[in-house]
Amino acid sequence: MSDTTATTRVRNQPRPYRRRVPILWWVRRRSYLLFVAREVSSVFVAWFVVFLLLLIRAVLAGDDAYQRFLDWTANPFLLALNVVALLFVLLHAVTWFNLAPQAMVVKVRGRRLPPLLIAAAHFGAWAVVSAVVAWIVLG
Amino acid sequence: MAKSITMQVARYRPDREAEPTMQSYDVPLRKDWAILDGLNHIKDELDGTLSYRWSCRMGICGSCGMTVNGEPKLTCATFLTDYAPGPVRVEPMRNFPVVRDLVVDIGDFMAKLSVVQPWIIRKDEEPPDGEYLQTPAELEDYKQFSMCINCMLCYSACPIYGLNEHFLGPAAIALAQRYNLDSRDQGSADRMDALSASTGVWDCTYVGECSTACPKNVDPAGAIQRYKLTAASETLKAFFMPRGGR
Numbered sequence: 001m002s003d004t005t006a007t008t009r010v011r012n013q014p015r016p017y018r019r020r021v022p023i024l025w026w027v028r029r030r031s032y033l034l035f036v037a038r039e040v041s042s043v044f045v046a047w048f049v050v051f052l053l054l055l056i057r058a059v060l061a062g063d064d065a066y067q068r069f070l071d072w073t074a075n076p077f078l079l080a081l082n083v084v085a086l087l088f089v090l091l092h093a094v095t096w097f098n099l100a101p102q103a104m105v106v107k108v109r110g111r112r113l114p115p116l117l118i119a120a121a122h123f124g125a126w127a128v129v130s131a132v133v134a135w136i137v138l139g
Numbered sequence: 140m141a142k143s144i145t146m147q148v149a150r151y152r153p154d155r156e157a158e159p160t161m162q163s164y165d166v167p168l169r170k171d172w173a174i175l176d177g178l179n180h181i182k183d184e185l186d187g188t189l190s191y192r193w194s195c196r197m198g199i200c201g202s203c204g205m206t207v208n209g210e211p212k213l214t215c216a217t218f219l220t221d222y223a224p225g226p227v228r229v230e231p232m233r234n235f236p237v238v239r240d241l242v243v244d245i246g247d248f249m250a251k252l253s254v255v256q257p258w259i260i261r262k263d264e265e266p267p268d269g270e271y272l273q274t275p276a277e278l279e280d281y282k283q284f285s286m287c288i289n290c291m292l293c294y295s296a297c298p299i300y301g302l303n304e305h306f307l308g309p310a311a312i313a314l315a316q317r318y319n320l321d322s323r324d325q326g327s328a329d330r331m332d333a334l335s336a337s338t339g340v341w342d343c344t345y346v347g348e349c350s351t352a353c354p355k356n357v358d359p360a361g362a363i364q365r366y367k368l369t370a371a372s373e374t375l376k377a378f379f380m381p382r383g384g385r
Binding site: 035038 | 151152158159223233236237238244276298301302332344345346347348351358361364367370
């Protein structure tokens with residue numbers, strides 16, 4: 001092989017360019033930001049599970065433990081954390097229910113139910129369950 | 140109206156440059172000119188070295204997908220006047236390796252497409268002499284997903300695919316659903332392993348940009364969410380009825 005052929009060969013090797021994804025790719029678009037916020041919300045969902053388990057443990061441990069738990073939750077830092085967690089959990093729930101009509105195709109007498117109706121049914125069921133829980137807790 | 144518009148076009152000549160650069164061209168601004176017409180003008184009149192893919196000019200072949208001012212678009216269906224007074228930036232589709240200028244390597248998508256076996260699979264018979272018959276209602280079940288033209292704009296729009304190239308991706312899953320939901324097809328079990336793998340539907344976290352980018356209203360995000368429900372119920376079925384499964 002002559003030198004020229006070797007050079008041509010090297011030059012003709014495909015060298016595809018791969019663009020690197022920038023670290024802050026998710027701030028560029030509202031839908032990306034919302035998506036990352038929803039991903040982060042799972043951390044707060046997990047926190048609420050832990051919080052609930054701690055509450056149950058305190059209730060089972062008797063009045064003193066329950067009172068200590070209530071005092072602990074009145075701590076401003078924890079209060080702020082729970083407010084933020086609640087906002088993220090609401091985002092999680094709302095986006096989850098908005099997604100439901102995409103995942104479910106319900107047919108009644110051969111006709112597909114409108115997506116809005118499926119979303120409305122989910123939000124309605126959510127409201128009813130929340131009302132029942134509120135009635136049990138507050139009533 | 141101004142008589143011309145500046146097009147900033149990404150150039151990448153692997154024998155000359157380590158990474159893409161932008162090059163500006165002034166092209167006539169005509170009411171009936173799409174971005175693709177502008178590129179053809181550059182190629183024919185200004186700079187014959189520019190490389191890009193195109194074929195039909197009517198939104199059917201799916202060859203001319205590019206990134207126009209940051210958005211994934213079919214350049215034959217995107218008009219220059221919508222970007223007046225300009226400049227309008229034309230770059231290759233995102234999330235694919237760039238071979239040259241506006242041409243990307245689509246090998247990964249082609250491989251993924253065959254993984255989902257996008258054709259009618261029959262188990263039990265020889266092909267009939269005529270057609271498999273189907274009612275309009277049965278056609279309606281999958282028609283939307285059959286509109287896909289394999290333009291790959293959904294892959295270009297999907298940040299998950301950008302971060303994880305193993306993700307099967309929107310169009311491949313939508314096309315799998317196109318056949319899964321077809322009354323003539325019996326191959327949904329064959330497609331299941333690829334679709335319900337961790338790199339299948341479960342990699343999707345529903346950003347929804349694939350459906351926004353789709354020029355044919357296929358709604359791949361919807362197809363993926365629907366299959367998640369199918370995959371989850373099949374897993375439950377297999378758990379409770381290990382012998383009655385698929």
